[in-house]
Amino acid sequence: MSITVEEKKVLLSVNQLKQYFPIKGGIFGRTVNHVKAVDDISFDIYQGETLSIVGESGCGKSTTGRAILRLDEPTSGTIQFQEKDLLALSKKQMRKVRKDLQVIFQDPFASLNPRQTVEQILSEALAIQNVVPKENRKHRIEELLGHVGLRPESMERYPHEFSGGQRQRIGIARALAVEPKLIICDEAVSALDVSIQAQVLNLLKSLQRQFNLTFLFISHDLGVVRHISDRVMVMYLGKVVEIADKKSIFEQPQHPYTRALLSAIPVPNPVQKRERIILTGDVPSPIDPPTGCRFHTRCPFAIDICKSQAPELKISAQNHQVACHIVS
Amino acid sequence: MKQLNENILEVKDLETYFFTEEGTSKAVNKVSFSLKKGETLGIVGESGSGKSITSLSLLRLIPSPPGKIVGGNIFFKGEDLLSKTDKQMRSIRGNEISMIFQEPMTSLNPVYSVGEQIAEVIRLHQNLGKKEAWQKAVDMLKLVGIPSPEKRAKQEPHELSGGMRQRVMIAMALACHPEVLIADEPTTALDVTIQAQILELIKNLQNELGTAVILITHDLGVVYESCDRVAVMYAGKIVEYTTAKELFENPKHPYTIGLLNSLPRLDMDQEELTTIPGTVPSPYNMPKGCSFAPRCAFAKKICEEMVPDLQHIDQMTQVSCWKHTVQWDREFVVHEKVGVE
Amino acid sequence: MLLFIIRRILQTIPVLLGVSLVVFLIMQMVPGDPATLLAGEGATKQTIEMLRHELGLDRPIIYQYFDYVFHAIQGDFGESLRNNRPVLDEIMIRLPITLQLALASILITVVLGMIAGIISATKQYSMADISIMIIALLGISLPSFWFGLMLIYFFSVNLHIFPVAGWGTIQHMILPAITLGAGGAAIVARMTRSSMLEVVRQDYIRTARAKGLKEHIIIYKHGLKNALIPVITVVGLQFGALLGGTVLTESVFAINGLGRLIVDAIRTRDLPMVQGGVLIASVIFVFMNLAVDVLYRYFNKRIDLN
Numbered sequence: 011m012s013i014t015v016e017e018k019k020v021l022l023s024v025n026q027l028k029q030y031f032p033i034k035g036g037i038f039g040r041t042v043n044h045v046k047a048v049d050d051i052s053f054d055i056y057q058g059e060t061l062s063i064v065g066e067s068g069c070g071k072s073t074t075g076r077a078i079l080r081l082d083e084p085t086s087g088t089i090q091f092q093e094k095d096l097l098a099l100s101k102k103q104m105r106k107v108r109k110d111l112q113v114i115f116q117d118p119f120a121s122l123n124p125r126q127t128v129e130q131i132l133s134e135a136l137a138i139q140n141v142v143p144k145e146n147r148k149h150r151i152e153e154l155l156g157h158v159g160l161r162p163e164s165m166e167r168y169p170h171e172f173s174g175g176q177r178q179r180i181g182i183a184r185a186l187a188v189e190p191k192l193i194i195c196d197e198a199v200s201a202l203d204v205s206i207q208a209q210v211l212n213l214l215k216s217l218q219r220q221f222n223l224t225f226l227f228i229s230h231d232l233g234v235v236r237h238i239s240d241r242v243m244v245m246y247l248g249k250v251v252e253i254a255d256k257k258s259i260f261e262q263p264q265h266p267y268t269r270a271l272l273s274a275i276p277v278p279n280p281v282q283k284r285e286r287i288i289l290t291g292d293v294p295s296p297i298d299p300p301t302g303c304r305f306h307t308r309c310p311f312a313i314d315i316c317k318s319q320a321p322e323l324k325i326s327a328q329n330h331q332v333a334c335h336i337v338s
Numbered sequence: 339m340k341q342l343n344e345n346i347l348e349v350k351d352l353e354t355y356f357f358t359e360e361g362t363s364k365a366v367n368k369v370s371f372s373l374k375k376g377e378t379l380g381i382v383g384e385s386g387s388g389k390s391i392t393s394l395s396l397l398r399l400i401p402s403p404p405g406k407i408v409g410g411n412i413f414f415k416g417e418d419l420l421s422k423t424d425k426q427m428r429s430i431r432g433n434e435i436s437m438i439f440q441e442p443m444t445s446l447n448p449v450y451s452v453g454e455q456i457a458e459v460i461r462l463h464q465n466l467g468k469k470e471a472w473q474k475a476v477d478m479l480k481l482v483g484i485p486s487p488e489k490r491a492k493q494e495p496h497e498l499s500g501g502m503r504q505r506v507m508i509a510m511a512l513a514c515h516p517e518v519l520i521a522d523e524p525t526t527a528l529d530v531t532i533q534a535q536i537l538e539l540i541k542n543l544q545n546e547l548g549t550a551v552i553l554i555t556h557d558l559g560v561v562y563e564s565c566d567r568v569a570v571m572y573a574g575k576i577v578e579y580t581t582a583k584e585l586f587e588n589p590k591h592p593y594t595i596g597l598l599n600s601l602p603r604l605d606m607d608q609e610e611l612t613t614i615p616g617t618v619p620s621p622y623n624m625p626k627g628c629s630f631a632p633r634c635a636f637a638k639k640i641c642e643e644m645v646p647d648l649q650h651i652d653q654m655t656q657v658s659c660w661k662h663t664v665q666w667d668r669e670f671v672v673h674e675k676v677g678v679e
Numbered sequence: 680m681l682l683f684i685i686r687r688i689l690q691t692i693p694v695l696l697g698v699s700l701v702v703f704l705i706m707q708m709v710p711g712d713p714a715t716l717l718a719g720e721g722a723t724k725q726t727i728e729m730l731r732h733e734l735g736l737d738r739p740i741i742y743q744y745f746d747y748v749f750h751a752i753q754g755d756f757g758e759s760l761r762n763n764r765p766v767l768d769e770i771m772i773r774l775p776i777t778l779q780l781a782l783a784s785i786l787i788t789v790v791l792g793m794i795a796g797i798i799s800a801t802k803q804y805s806m807a808d809i810s811i812m813i814i815a816l817l818g819i820s821l822p823s824f825w826f827g828l829m830l831i832y833f834f835s836v837n838l839h840i841f842p843v844a845g846w847g848t849i850q851h852m853i854l855p856a857i858t859l860g861a862g863g864a865a866i867v868a869r870m871t872r873s874s875m876l877e878v879v880r881q882d883y884i885r886t887a888r889a890k891g892l893k894e895h896i897i898i899y900k901h902g903l904k905n906a907l908i909p910v911i912t913v914v915g916l917q918f919g920a921l922l923g924g925t926v927l928t929e930s931v932f933a934i935n936g937l938g939r940l941i942v943d944a945i946r947t948r949d950l951p952m953v954q955g956g957v958l959i960a961s962v963i964f965v966f967m968n969l970a971v972d973v974l975y976r977y978f979n980k981r982i983d984l985n
Contacts, residue, residue, distance in 0.1 A: 035682070066529035173617050203384035204556065208600035208611035215610070230530065237602035237611065260604065274534035276559030277604055288538060289531045292499045399888055431891035439889075444882040449904045449978070459890045510890070 020090075021224050022055040022078070022192060027087035029070070029077050033297065045296050047073040048084075049248035052323075055192065060218065060225040062235040064271070065245035068293050071228045074245070075194045078226070079113055080104060091192075109139040112185035116197035118177035122169040128155075128180055129165040135187040154183040157220075158213060175206035179213065186217065194226045199234060211238055232275055236260055241329075244268045247304040248296055250323060254330035264332045266309050303335065311336050345413075346517055346550055347373035347396075352410035354388075354395045356621075357403065363621035365391040367574035368410070370648060373518065378544065378551045380565035380582065382558060384597075386618045387571040389554045393520045396552075397437055398427055414518075433463040436511035440523035442503035446495040452506045453479070453491030456513055463514045478509035482539060501532035505539065512543060519544075520552045525560065537564055558601060562586055570594050573619055573629040576648055580655035590657045592634045628660065636661050684973060691965045698961045699751070699954065703744050706950050712736075734760065751958065757951035759944075766955035770937060774959065776846055777936035780859065780928070781921050783852050787860030788867055788917055793910070795864070796871025801898060803876065811868060818865030823924055827858035827931040844933035855932045859924050863917040870913045874906040881905070908978045915971025919964050 030044035048070040055061050063071040077084040080096065089096040096107065115121040122131060132151045136142050142150045152162045158179040169177055178198065185193050195214070199207040215238065217223060229235050235242060236256065243253040244265065252265040263269045270287040289308045294300055300307050306316040313336065321333045354366035366388045373379050383389040394400050395407055398419065412419040414435065419427065431437075439445045447455060456475035460466055466474065472491070479487035482505040495503055504524060511519055521540065525533035541564060544551055553564055561568050561582060568585045570578040570593065578591040589595045599612035616633040619625055625632055631641040640660050648658040660666060714730040715722070731737050735746075750757065756766035795815065799808040834854060835843040841854050878884065879902055887897045925938035937956060944952035 066531060175617065204558075205384060205597060205600045205614045206617070208602070208613040211602070212610050212613060232530075233602040233604050236604055237608060257607075270531060272604075274531045275604060276534075276537070276557065276561075276563040286534070288534050292501055292532070293529070397889060399885065428891040428893065431889055433891055437889040439882060439886065441882055445886045447883040447887070447901050447905070450901075458892070462891060507886070510886075 019057040020054045021057045022226075023052075023090040024054070024074075024078065025052045025088045025090070027051050027074065027077060027089065028085045029073050029082065030085045031082075043297055046248050046299060047296055048077060049299070050087075051245075051248075051250045053243055053250065053253060055224060055226055058218075058222060058224055059240040060227055060238055062227040062229060062239040062242045063245055064229060064232060064235050064242060066230055066271075066293065068247065068296055069245040070248040070296075071230075071245050072196055075113070075196050075226060075228050079108075079111060079194060109141070109188045110191040111194070112188065112190040112192070113194045113196060114178070114181045114185050114198045116200050118174045118181060118201060119169075121181055122177055124169050127166055127168055128160075131169075131180065132165075132184055132187055135184050139188040141188050150187070154187055157186065157217065158183045159209075173206075174202055175210060178202060178206075178210055182210075182213065182217070186221070189221075190223070192224045192226065194228070196228045197230070198227070200229065200231060207234065214238065232260075232272060244271070247294065247299050249304055249320075250333060251305065252330075252332045252334075253323070254327075258327065258330045262327070262330075264326055264330070264337045265305075265334050266311050266336070267305050270310075303333075344374055345372040346375050346415060347552075348411075348413040349392075349396070350411045350413070352392065352395060352412065353408045354391055354400060354405060355408050356405045361622040364574050364624065365405070365621060366395060369571075369574075369576055370410075371569050371576060371579060373550050373552060375517070376544070376548050376550055377567065378553060378565045380561040380568040381552060381554045381571060382556065382561050382568060383571035384556055384618065386573065386621065388574040389571050390522055392571070393437065393522050393552065393554050396520060397431055397435060399431075399437075429463070432459045432511070432516070433514045434516050435518040435520065436514070436516040437520040437522065438504070438507045438511045438524050440526050442500055442507055442527065445507060446503055448495055451492050451494055452498065452503075456491075456506070456510045459510055460513050474513065475509075478513050479506070481512075481543070482506070482509045483535075484509075500528055501535060504528060504532075504536055508536075508539065508543070512547060512549065515547055516549060518550050518552065520554070522554045523556070524553075526555070526557070533560075540564070558586075558598065570597070573624065574621065575629065575658060576656075577630065577658045578656070579648060580657075584655055590651065590655065590662055591630075591659050592636055592661070593630050596633075628658075638666075640665075680973075680976070683976060684969070687969050687972060691969070694965055695958070695961060696748070699748060699958055700744070702954050702957045703747065706948075706953055707740060709945075709948065712948070747954065751955075756955035756958070759952045760949045761944075761947055761952070766951050769940065769952065770955055770959055773935055773937045773940050776934060777925050777929070777938060778963075780852070780855055780925060780934065780936060781918070783856035784860035784863070784921055784924075785914070785918065787856050788863030788921075789914055791860070792864040792867025793871050793907075795868035796910075797875060797898075797903070799868065799872040800875035800879070808872075812872070815865035815868045818861045823858055823862060824927045824931050826861060827854070827928055830854045830858060831931070846932075846934045846936075851934075855928050855934060858931070859921060859928045862924070863914075863921065866917065867910060867913055870910050871906065874909050875902060878902045878906040908975065911971060911974055911978070915968060915975075918967045918971075922960050922964055 027048055028050055029048035030046050032041040033043045033045060034040065035042035051074065063074060065071045073082070076082050078089055078096070084097060087097065091107065092110065094107070096104065099107065126134070129148070129151055132154060133147055136147050136150060151165060155162055155164055160176065160179055160183070164172070169180070172180065199210050202210060211234065214225070218225060225238070227235065227238055239256045241254065242256055242259045244251050244259070244267065246267050252259065252263070252268045259268065260272070263272055266287070270289050273287045287310060291308050294304070294307060302318045303309070303312070303316040303321050306312040309316065315335050319335070321335045323331045323333045326332045326337055349372065350370050352366055352369045353364070356363040356365055369388070369392055371379065381389045381392060391400070391405070396412055396419070398407065400407060407420060410420070414430070419430070446452065453472060453475045456478055457468070457471040460471040460474050461468070464471070476487045476491050479491055484490050484502060484505055490498070495506070498506065524540070525536050528536060537560065540551065543549070553561070555561060565582045568580065568582050569576045570585070570591065572593050578585065578589070578594045585594065586598065589598055593614070596612070596614035600614060602608070602611060614633055619629055619632065625642070627642040627644055628634070628637070628646055631637040634641065638660065646658045646660045646663070648656045649663070650656050651662050714727050714734060714736060718727050718730050735743065747757070754767060758765055759769060795811045799811045802808050831843055831854065834840045841850050845851055879898070884897060884901060887901045925936060926942050928934070929936045929939040930942065937960065941953060941956040941960070944956060
């Protein structure tokens with residue numbers, strides 16, 4: 011679902027977010043270094059849109075999602091949501107906010123309690139946030155199951171009786187149960203077969219329209235991202251390298267990493283021809299990231315300044331920002 | 339029974355079943371295909387299609403119990419692998435037919451150096467001494483593009499990244515210059531940019547060494563870029579078997595068409611993805627007749643009653659579908675297929 | 680790794696202090712006064728008081744404790760209340776014997792246990808597997824002193840193969856080592872079995888098969904080294920149980936070792952001897968654990984795949 015420029019209202023704003031994980035060592039087990047998983051990123055999520063974060067393993071996209079939810083406590087930064095800084099809230103206050111901030115996880119097998127029936131799983135969600143009085147809960151659960159395309163009888167069954175795609179639908183129902191404003195999808199379709207993936211993506215899109223949801227969609231699969239996003243943010247080694255409208259990013263990618271990423275995807279399309287940029291080497295370690303622009307060690311276009319100075323995110327075209335010395 | 343032609347591998351009516359408490363699962367249900375010298379064959383399918391079990395069956399690596407190859411033939415250079423002794427199979431594995439697996443993180447032994455693991459297979463099949471085998475192992479690491487191979491050879495798997503471990507696996511598999519390489523989802527667990535590197539590497543080595551490759555994957559994009567011919571599997575059977583080009587330009591089987599349509603396109607926007615309604619049948623409870631019929635928009639009565647065979651519909655394409663047979667138009671559509679959970 | 684070792688050694692200091700404190704306090708709480716015991720029957724109150732003063736037992740407890748620790752660090756564990764000989768000397772005469780017994784037992788535990796475990800795992804669900812597991816269960820359940828007595832009864836008294844008691848030759852070592860090591864062997868067997876079963880399911884075993892290796896090379900070269908890693912921890916823990924078990928075994932077989940020394944000392948309320956003995960045993964135990972931890976960490980860094 012796309013939104014017009016006039017309607018753009020910021021729902022969540024991330025500012026200078028840092029997530030450093032300490033590494034202990036030495037005789038006394040002191041902190042000797044950090045894994046700089048997310049290193050000073052800022053971005054906004056607009057009401058009603060789907061913003062995707064893409065990148066490969068170690069880029070920090072999942073960590074960002076978890077930091078917003080405070081599943082791991084961020085090292086520093088602010089997250090503005092509903093006129094509050096999430097990182098300044100107490101645990102109790104945060105509990106209340108969680109009603110509006112839900113998540114769907116990647117692994118449909120691990121994210122549901124195998125000892126609870128579907129009804130218990132969904133009731134629990136409703137009970138914690140007290141969205142619906144006890145008498146109405148069963149009815150609400152039936153409604154929810156209907157929204158995600160599951161029969162009401164599913165209520166009485168256990169997770170292991172369902173397929174991967176069905177379990178993911180239960181996860182979606184659980185997220186929807188508390189009527190959230192923002193849902194973070196952390197690789198929500200990555201573990202599903204292609205044909206099931208398509209079903210779930212269609213479902214997410216229709217639910218977004220129906221309930222006016224906002225999605226933060228974290229994924230490594232650019233095909234999926236193309237289908238579901240309004241805007242796309244590309245991350246590399248803890249930094250944002252490019253953020254733009256979906257069309258802009260896919261048709262005119264500017265950052266060398268984005269271009270390499272897009273060109274690396276094998277596409278079953280006889281019509282599309284691309285020049286392939288194959289990156290050399292492996293992703294460097296986030297414990298000691300390269301100086302200057304983090305991507306310079308693998309960038310086919312790196313120049314001197316790239317080694318010493320980290321580039322800032324600058325506007326390069328309409329609704330398009332890039333962090334690259336060569337582009338700006 | 340010897341068969342002399344340019345096919346280095348010929349699989350005929352392969353059947354691999356799993357016997358468990360829940361019943362008998364026909365994981366590979368009369369599968370036939372062939373592989374020419376130097377060719378790349380892709381076997382595509384989703385989970386439960388039987389593609390991995392097929393590849394394990396080729397090298398007779400099926401865990402037994404509960405699995406068992408119950409029928410068919412696997413002709414390798416004219417001789418049936420299913421009639422060979424254990425000893426003969428062992429001299430073929432890693433030597434004439436090699437295999438690499440999906441998870442490079444766990445497919446290497448953590449307590450031995452990577453050099454030792456490669457040298458081991460060289461010593462085993464090529465009767466070289468320790469020193470020579472080690473040197474050859476280092477050469478192989480160089481061949482697969484690992485920088486500072488002498489140093490890396492002494493390292494243990496946990497000291498290498500996922501991409502590098504997969505390169506080590508490839509080095510180990512190709513060390514004895516096998517004629518066939520079976521690659522079971524070799525890039526699924528890797529990042530997209532590393533995936534590109536690995537596929538490129540396999541292609542280059544294939545050209546250099548003349549190896550035929552069977553590439554098993556669920557990623558249609560990978561198939562398109564890397565394979566000459568493709569076999570699409572569904573519920574233990576091959577439903578379509580043709581060239582890669584033909585598969586993407588002119589898919590015939592309803593499942594193939596559905597699969598291609600449900601892929602999100604990188605080059606254009608789609609409002610909604612076409613999906614295949616329903617789910618894969620349980621291998622313990624296969625429908626009578628064509629196993630895809632319950633989900634097929636074109637199904638007619640004959641589809642529900644009789645299993646279609648894999649048949650040539652032209653010189654390069656074989657399909658297992660009643661719709662592509664002569665008697666189709668005479669049949670009536672039984673009922674509409676509706677997407678249901 | 681070196682840092683790890685140093686860190687662990689530093690950590691042993693509070694542990695040993697804690698042990699000494701606990702032993703000290705327990706001995707204080709145990710009924711029975713060493714002075715009274717020493718003075719014998721019919722001693723007058725005065726005599727006992729004099730004895731108490733001589734032995735330093737009338738000083739405040741905290742003072743007694745710190746005085747003790749101070750001397751202990753220098754190697755002076757005091758003198759036995761029974762025969763006035765330095766505690767350390769008495770311990771050092773008997774310690775080698777106990778160590779020999781412990782080592783012999785560990786050998787039985789590890790070798791017997793591993794072989795049994797491997798057989799069980801490679802022939803899962805066979806008669807051999809089931810029998811081994813039942814015997815292992817018995818080994819863990821049956822009390823060691825009963826087992827030891829049974830062994831003496833059958834092999835020494837009836838069959839005259841081994842001597843009944845004492846120490847000195849290999850024949851003397853065998854029955855006690857079996858008695859002490861049997862329980863551990865049973866645990867190691869079960870651990871090895873389950874570890875092997877898990878290892879043979881691993882992806883790298885499948886890779887080894889795909890290379891064309893012979894089955895026994897796959898199991899022993901590729902599988903065993905990985906399977907033994909959790910077994911090492913178990914063996915390490917067994918050592919602790921072993922030190923405790925020497926007490927019973929030495930008593931049953933009349934071996935003049937550290938275990939018996941400590942038991943006798945407790946019985947006679949020979950406080951310095953008890954403290955010295957337990958402390959020395961603790962030091963050995965702590966360093967044994969450290970060795971196991973180091974070994975485990977050495978293997979473990981390879982296992983940390985993700």
